[in-house]
Amino acid sequence: DLEEKPQRIKRFHALMMFTKVNKSLNLQNKFQVAMRSMAKHGRFLEDEVLVLHFVSDVGSQELGERMLHELLLDATFLYEVVFHNVDTLTEKLFPIVEAMQKHFSAGSGAYYSDAIFFLSVAMHRIMPAELKRIVQLDLDLKYRSNIRDLFQEFNHFSPEAVIGITREMQPVYRHTFWQYRKDNPKSHVGDPPPDGLPGFNSGVMLLNLDAMRRSTLYNQLLEPKRVTQFAEKFHFRGHLGDQDFFTMIGMEHGELFYPLACGWNRQLCTWWRDHGYGDVFQLYYQCDGPLHIYHGNCNSPIPDD
Ligand code: UDP
Numbered sequence: 001d002l003e004e005k006p007q008r009i010k011r012f013h014a015l016m017m018f019t020k021v022n023k024s025l026n027l028q029n030k031f032q033v034a035m036r037s038m039a040k041h042g043r044f045l046e047d048e049v050l051v052l053h054f055v056s057d058v059g060s061q062e063l064g065e066r067m068l069h070e071l072l073l074d075a076t077f078l079y080e081v082v083f084h085n086v087d088t089l090t091e092k093l094f095p096i097v098e099a100m101q102k103h104f105s106a107g108s109g110a111y112y113s114d115a116i117f118f119l120s121v122a123m124h125r126i127m128p129a130e131l132k133r134i135v136q137l138d139l140d141l142k143y144r145s146n147i148r149d150l151f152q153e154f155n156h157f158s159p160e161a162v163i164g165i166t167r168e169m170q171p172v173y174r175h176t177f178w179q180y181r182k183d184n185p186k187s188h189v190g191d192p193p194p195d196g197l198p199g200f201n202s203g204v205m206l207l208n209l210d211a212m213r214r215s216t217l218y219n220q221l222l223e224p225k226r227v228t229q230f231a232e233k234f235h236f237r238g239h240l241g242d243q244d245f246f247t248m249i250g251m252e253h254g255e256l257f258y259p260l261a262c263g264w265n266r267q268l269c270t271w272w273r274d275h276g277y278g279d280v281f282q283l284y285y286q287c288d289g290p291l292h293i294y295h296g297n298c299n300s301p302i303p304d305d
């Protein structure tokens with residue numbers, strides 16, 4: 001008979017912060033490298049669509065709409081583009097993350113506009129319930145592998161895990177947890193891998209929104225009282241937004257995090273090597289195994305290979 005099976009389209013969601021891009025040639029260059037390399041290596045099946053979400057202001061959105069088609073000309077896969085207004089998201093986010101901002105934001109006050117740096121932390125409350133999984137990606141990335149393979153990592157999460165994330169590759173948290181480490185010399189907090197807890201880097205994150213919504217523990221840890229308790233216990237004072245929050249709760253509740261292999265977020269920044277941590281730097285920086293994504297963090301140049 002001629003009856004056709006309905007083809008069910010499968011969507012893979014990826015989100016990038018995309019603000020003030022129209023005002024920065026530096027960010028535009030990073031955007032080009034990221035999109036071209038993603039297009040070059042991306043392979044999806046016929047009934048699959050990569051949905052690219054951008055959190056933008058009006059100016060950046062206009063630039064993104066103009067540039068994306070050309071940057072993705074080489075793509076062999078289907079894609080859709082969704083722009084989210086940064087102000088609309090900030091309005092929803094601020095009440096949820098306001099309390100943590102004072103512990104993990106630069107400067108003294110908790111600025112309204114800084115709330116967006118905590119989007120990943122509360123993404124499960126911001127995005128519609130139909131959205132079950134999303135990966136959040138920095139713009140300063142260069143893809144060397146098929147981004148579809150990154151989504152397969154969701155299937156390796158333990159039942160308790162809510163977020164997949166790579167470890168931080170500089171001794172920045174060895175520095176941040178200095179006081180706690182001094183008071184607790186036997187603790188592994190801030191120590192290098194493989195036995196230590198070096199903290200996380202937020203350049204590539206797998207957010208299992210479904211699991212984040214379901215996890216009683218994760219949602220308790222978002223409560224202002226708990227955040228303050230943790231920050232006091234660890235004498236934690238940071239300025240890196242979501243990655244500080246995840247690092248801090250990860251010190252006590254590692255089970256919430258799926259340890260994404262270092263090759264999925266191969267950070268290149270070496271700032272802390274030259275700022276007092278040269279003796280231990282390599283212990284943190286080393287990353288063996290397949291190199292899937294370069295992360296040119298702190299404006300580090302990315303190799304051509
Ligand atoms: N970003 C942005 N506009 C800015 C600065 C940053 O949209 O003016 C986004 C962009 O996606 C970027 C991410 O925020 O990749 C994190 O910033 P960045 O990668 O520069 O931080 P680093 O990885 O060097 O710590």
Ligand code: MN
Binds near residue numbers: 139203295296297
């Ligand atoms: Mn980055």
